[in-house]
Structure formats: structure tokens, C-alpha cells
Amino acid sequence: MNKARYVSSKIGKTRAIEAKDDLRKYIPLTKRLTAATLKNMLEKYRMVYVKPNVGMFGNGVIRVEQAGDEAVKPYSFQEGVRLQRFKTYKDLYKSLSKVTSKRPYLVQKGIHLLTYKGNRFDLRVMVQQTPGHKWETTGIIGRVAHPRKIVTNFHNGGTLKSVDTLLKSYLPPSKRKGYVGQLQTMGVQVAKAINARYKGVKEIGVDVALDKDLNPWILEVNTSPDPYIFRRLSDKRIFAKIKKYAKAYGRL
Structure with missing residues (x-):
């Protein structure tokens, strides 16, 4: 079994995404x-x-x-x-x-992030290769920044919330599902763009900022994303699938 490839250079991953015309608009300069x-x-x-x-x-x-x-x-x-x-x-x-x-x-x-109870948040979009070697967005979770910090990362004091909780005051339920679907599609496109340049990548975590007009912005891509943050979601099926796929390509 080939070990999943880790790519450390943020600028390298950014340029890989920018190489795709339909993704370039999501990248902040x-x-x-x-x-x-x-x-x-x-x-x-x-x-x-x-x-x-x-x-x-x-x-x-x-x-x-x-x-x-x-x-x-x-x-x-x-x-x-x-x-x-x-x-x-x-x-x-x-x-x-x-x-x-x-x-x-x-x-x-800089993207001025949307806020939840006064604190900035962004989204982590988890995309993985299925056991059948297709790309699939397996989970999206929100990360709310610590009140005194500028970063949203859970390992840096951030709080994890469901996408529904965070988007509730910005989108009605009728539009929320379609919006999340667009983010899932974008995640798969990003994974394919990264994989085109860096063969061997099996999973990515896309950090997505949403601006006041709900435009998504790709802040960065992690090729060794923490799967365990998804255990915090009430829907236990999400982490179960993430774990299953990660085991299939040897991450867990």
C-alpha cells in the first residue's frame, strides 16, 4: 500500500490550484x-x-x-x-x-470572515480518495476563532461547530443544502488539482473563508488534515466514513 503523500509548501499548493481556470477565482492573491x-x-x-x-x-x-x-x-x-x-x-x-x-x-x-456570536469562523472541507480511488468530499466542519486570536484552528484555541449552526443566520434552510453542495463540489475540484501536480496525495483539508456576500475563498490546503475533529459532529456517520476511507489508504 502506498503511503499518502504529504506536501508542505503552501505556495506550491496554491499554484497547483491556480493552474485550473475554474478554481482561480477562489484564491485570494x-x-x-x-x-x-x-x-x-x-x-x-x-x-x-x-x-x-x-x-x-x-x-x-x-x-x-x-x-x-x-x-x-x-x-x-x-x-x-x-x-x-x-x-x-x-x-x-x-x-x-x-x-x-x-x-x-x-x-x-485578507478576507473579512463571517462571524458566529461575534467571533470569526471559516470551514474545513475534508476530501478523500474512496476505496475505489475516486475523490469525495466526506465532511465539512466549521471552526470558530478564539475571541482574542486571529486564527480559527482547533489546535490553536478554536471551537468546532456544524456548518448548519454557522450558516443559520446567513442562509435559509432551503438554500443551505445547495450551498453546502457547491462547497463539496469545489473540494473535489481542489483535490484533483492538487493530485494533478502532486501524485500520491490521498486526502486534503481545504480551509475555506466565506465573505459577507457568501463567496468562498480557499485560504490554504492541508495534505495531512486532522480527521478526528469530525468526531465532534453529532452526525456520527461522517466520521465513520472518514475513518473507513483513511484506513483504506493507510492513514489510520
């Missing part, structure tokens, strides 16, 4: 971090995320913002629960470099 790329993207989007090219559980992710000119300290960044403010871009980048200079980082257009 993502570039390698330099003083110039960060400055340009901050001026354009006002809020961006800076993240290590290789990393897990939301560790090392930094939210960088540029407020209006009327602010005394218009530049800021937050890593973990600590927020720092700066008068000039030069001061911001100098301080940021102390964190990011040790390894390659990316800068990504």
Missing part, C-alpha cells in the same frame, strides 16, 4: 513576502495575512493592517493575542522581520 509585496498589498487591501510557507495549526500566522491616514499609528500586526501598532511602514516591517526572517513567508489578501 498570494505572493512571497518581501518589503515591496507587503507594502503594495497593504495599500490595495488594507488587511492581509502573513503566514509561513511551511507550517501547521495556524502557528506563525500574522494579521497585518493599514488604517486610514488620520490614525496616529496606522500600521499594525497581530500574532497570537498580541497586537502591535506603528507610525510608519518602515517601523512595521522592521518589527515584522524579527518574526519572519528565519524562514520563507507568504502574504495573502
Whole structure:
């Protein structure tokens, strides 16, 4: 049995998805971090995320913002629960470099996430190869950020919720099923795009942000997603299937 392949490079996985015309629209602009790329993207989007090219559980992710000119300290960044403010871009980048200079980082257009009870959330879409070697979206779960943190990861203080719970105040029941179906289809398309470039990948976890217009954005793709978070869902059939498929390709 071939061991499932793990791909660590976030930029590599992003470029694999961007290679597919029908998926490109879901990718927030993502570039390698330099003083110039960060400055340009901050001026354009006002809020961006800076993240290590290789990393897990939301560790090392930094939210960088540029407020209006009327602010005394218009530049800021937050890593973990600590927020720092700066008068000039030069001061911001100098301080940021102390964190990011040790390894390659990316800068990504910031998506203002939908909220649940005041806290930001995103979705994890689990896609696996079936025992018959087809791709199938086997589960979707919501991740609600810790009130003081910028990342939603469960292993970084986030809370797990069902998709229905999170979308209840944004979509009526009649539209919710179709919307979730679109996310499931997108998950399979992403898996095929990753597999086209990285042969041997058997499973992916797609982190999806939803903006105020309910447009989905692919934040990143994990090729070794935690299957056990799906045990938290009340529908036990979901984790049972995930476990069955993972056993078939040797992950569990």
C-alpha cells in the first residue's frame, strides 16, 4: 500500500490550484513576502495575512493592517493575542522581520470572515480518495476563532461547530443544502488539482473563508488534515466514513 503523500509548501499548493481556470477565482492573491509585496498589498487591501510557507495549526500566522491616514499609528500586526501598532511602514516591517526572517513567508489578501456570536469562523472541507480511488468530499466542519486570536484552528484555541449552526443566520434552510453542495463540489475540484501536480496525495483539508456576500475563498490546503475533529459532529456517520476511507489508504 502506498503511503499518502504529504506536501508542505503552501505556495506550491496554491499554484497547483491556480493552474485550473475554474478554481482561480477562489484564491485570494498570494505572493512571497518581501518589503515591496507587503507594502503594495497593504495599500490595495488594507488587511492581509502573513503566514509561513511551511507550517501547521495556524502557528506563525500574522494579521497585518493599514488604517486610514488620520490614525496616529496606522500600521499594525497581530500574532497570537498580541497586537502591535506603528507610525510608519518602515517601523512595521522592521518589527515584522524579527518574526519572519528565519524562514520563507507568504502574504495573502485578507478576507473579512463571517462571524458566529461575534467571533470569526471559516470551514474545513475534508476530501478523500474512496476505496475505489475516486475523490469525495466526506465532511465539512466549521471552526470558530478564539475571541482574542486571529486564527480559527482547533489546535490553536478554536471551537468546532456544524456548518448548519454557522450558516443559520446567513442562509435559509432551503438554500443551505445547495450551498453546502457547491462547497463539496469545489473540494473535489481542489483535490484533483492538487493530485494533478502532486501524485500520491490521498486526502486534503481545504480551509475555506466565506465573505459577507457568501463567496468562498480557499485560504490554504492541508495534505495531512486532522480527521478526528469530525468526531465532534453529532452526525456520527461522517466520521465513520472518514475513518473507513483513511484506513483504506493507510492513514489510520
